[in-house]
Amino acid sequence: MSNMKDIYTAGVWEDNPVFRQMLGLCITLAITNKVVNGVTMGVAVFFVLTASAFIVSLLGESVPRRVRIPVYMLVIATFVTLVYMFLKAFFMPLSQALGAYVGLIITNCIILGRLESFSSDNSPWDSIVDAAGVATGFALALIAMSVVRELLGFGTLFGVQVLGSGWTQWVSMILAPGGFLVLGLLIWVQRSISPVEEG
Amino acid sequence: MKKEVWMVTILVLVATVSAGVLGFVNVTTRPIIKRNEVRKLRESVLESVKVQYESENLEDKFESEIRTNEIDGKEFYLRYNDEGELTEVAFEMVGSGFQGPISAIISLKPDLETIVGLEILDQQETPGLGARITEKEFRRQFNGKVVRPELLVVTDAGDAQNKVDAITGATRTSKAVQGIINDSVREVRTNILTEKVMERLSHE
Numbered sequence: 001m002s003n004m005k006d007i008y009t010a011g012v013w014e015d016n017p018v019f020r021q022m023l024g025l026c027i028t029l030a031i032t033n034k035v036v037n038g039v040t041m042g043v044a045v046f047f048v049l050t051a052s053a054f055i056v057s058l059l060g061e062s063v064p065r066r067v068r069i070p071v072y073m074l075v076i077a078t079f080v081t082l083v084y085m086f087l088k089a090f091f092m093p094l095s096q097a098l099g100a101y102v103g104l105i106i107t108n109c110i111i112l113g114r115l116e117s118f119s120s121d122n123s124p125w126d127s128i129v130d131a132a133g134v135a136t137g138f139a140l141a142l143i144a145m146s147v148v149r150e151l152l153g154f155g156t157l158f159g160v161q162v163l164g165s166g167w168t169q170w171v172s173m174i175l176a177p178g179g180f181l182v183l184g185l186l187i188w189v190q191r192s193i194s195p196v197e198e199g
Numbered sequence: 200m201k202k203e204v205w206m207v208t209i210l211v212l213v214a215t216v217s218a219g220v221l222g223f224v225n226v227t228t229r230p231i232i233k234r235n236e237v238r239k240l241r242e243s244v245l246e247s248v249k250v251q252y253e254s255e256n257l258e259d260k261f262e263s264e265i266r267t268n269e270i271d272g273k274e275f276y277l278r279y280n281d282e283g284e285l286t287e288v289a290f291e292m293v294g295s296g297f298q299g300p301i302s303a304i305i306s307l308k309p310d311l312e313t314i315v316g317l318e319i320l321d322q323q324e325t326p327g328l329g330a331r332i333t334e335k336e337f338r339r340q341f342n343g344k345v346v347r348p349e350l351l352v353v354t355d356a357g358d359a360q361n362k363v364d365a366i367t368g369a370t371r372t373s374k375a376v377q378g379i380i381n382d383s384v385r386e387v388r389t390n391i392l393t394e395k396v397m398e399r400l401s402h403e
Contacts, residue, residue: 033325059213064206071213078217082224089228092235096321097330171368174328 004129011133017110018141018183019190024110028142029179031101035158038146040094042139044087044102046132048079049111053119053131060120072115073106080105110138141186148182149173239320240291240304241265244276247306247316248287265289268400271391276306283403285309290387291320294379297371299323301332301379307346309401311388314350317341317380329372340364346384352377 017023024045031037052075056063063071084102087095095102105111114134119127150156153173155163172178241261245252252260266277276289289306301322306315317338324330331337340363344350347361352373356362365373392400 059209063209064202067206067210070210074210074213074217078221081221085224085228085232089231089235092239171328175325175368 004126007126007130008133008136011130011135012137012140014194015134016137016141016190017113017134018138019187020196021110021113023113024108024138025183027101027104027108028145029176029183031098032142032145032179032182033149033153033174034097035143035146035150036094037097038142039139040087040091040098041101041105042135042142044083045105045108045111045138046135048076048083048105049114049135049138050128050131051079052076052111053114053127054124056115056119057122057124057127063120068116068120069112072112076111076115077106110134144186145179145182148186149178153178243304243318243320244289244306247289247304247318248276248278249316250278266403270396273387273391275392276304277400278306279403285397285401285403287315288392288400289315290383292379292383294375294382296322296324296375297329297369298325301372301375303376303379305380305383307384309397311384311392311397312345312347314341314344314346324372325369328366328369331366331369332372332376337366341380346380349381350377350384 011017015021018025018028027041031041052072055075056072059071080103083105084095087098087102114131118130122130147157151162152170154169155161155165155167170178173182238257241257242252244265245257245260248264250260250264264278266279268275268277273290277285278287278289280286286309287306288309288311289304291302291304293300293302295301299322301324302320304318304320306317307313308315319333319338322330322332324332340356341350344363345360349361351359351362352365353362354365356364
């Protein structure tokens with residue numbers, strides 16, 4: 001695993017965290033009814049994931065196996081809290097829109113999964129590329145979901161009316177059932193384009 | 200034995216660095232967050248009593264238009280006209296929404312029944328559904344409505360003096376707003392701004 005491009009694109013597409021690994025679904029279902037929420041969450045997770053991957057890969061072998069999870073959690077929680085305070089101070093409306101979900105990034109298993117399976121025994125540079133790839137994949141999944149849901153649910157994109165005013169809003173798209181429906185459809189689409197190789 | 204010592208050492212080290220970084224960022228962002236909250240409160244109070252302001256003159260407008268008065272441990276924002284007569288009373292209301300606490304500013308005429316304006320300070324309702332209580336179209340309906348015998352947020356409000364339209368698909372949030380307004384207004388009317396207190400406040 002030394003080819004940067006392969007590491008990156010694997011995270012974005014072949015091993016997409018949402019559509020392939022089925023991770024981070026709680027956040028994915030909860031916040032994707034508006035595109036702006038999806039973008040903000042994508043950016044926040046990108047920052048937390050790449051930053052913690054860098055720190056964890058620096059710590060590397062010096063972390064004893066038995067305390068690695070607490071150490072990872074501490075690193076992740078630190079960066080998440082940073083994001084939380086930053087949003088509250090400089091992007092108050094966005095932090096209000098995302099509510100508790102920013103704090104919940106700490107428990108996002110995409111992040112813990114990457115730290116455990118990649119960053120802990122790879123070089124800092126490789127880890128950042130891997131984290132960036134997976135985070136991009138996550139952000140794209142969130143945006144894809146929220147584009148479909150906001151468009152059908154509100155007839156808008158980024159809050160701007162796209163479909164005519166005669167559009168009947170699909171209220172269920174904004175609610176949880178719409179999230180499950182769109183997630184299922186998008187997983188089907190992604191896996192049709194590049195089928196899973198049965199090992 | 201050595202292994203255990205190292206385990207504890209690394210945990211303590213990581214935790215110390217983490218605490219240091221967070222402490223530093225907290226100290227630097229706290230004043231900004233606090234300022235944001237105060238600004239938001241003042242904006243909402245001014246909006247609720249329908250005073251025009253620009254973001255540059257918010258502080259001045261607030262100082263010149265609003266008199267803050269603490270009564271029984273609750274902050275009231277009072278507005279007087281040029282003759283020194285009380286025209287609006289605004290205060291903060293807090294209550295449970297569907298998913299979390301909702302806090303809002305309501306302003307009333309001195310009869311403590313007629314609503315002048317409603318502003319939402321903070322809420323955690325479903326985006327696109329319950330969260331639409333922050334939208335102008337919803338809040339504007341309350342202007343001029345009367346909390347007597349009580350305010351009702353219903354499916355088809357018509358022209359009734361004490362009814363406003365609920366948000367489609369967000370019945371629980373709509374009912375929560377109804378409850379918060381009725382409870383807070385009743386509480387203020389009967390226990391804090393009694394007739395005696397209002398008499399004292401009615402002139403500057």
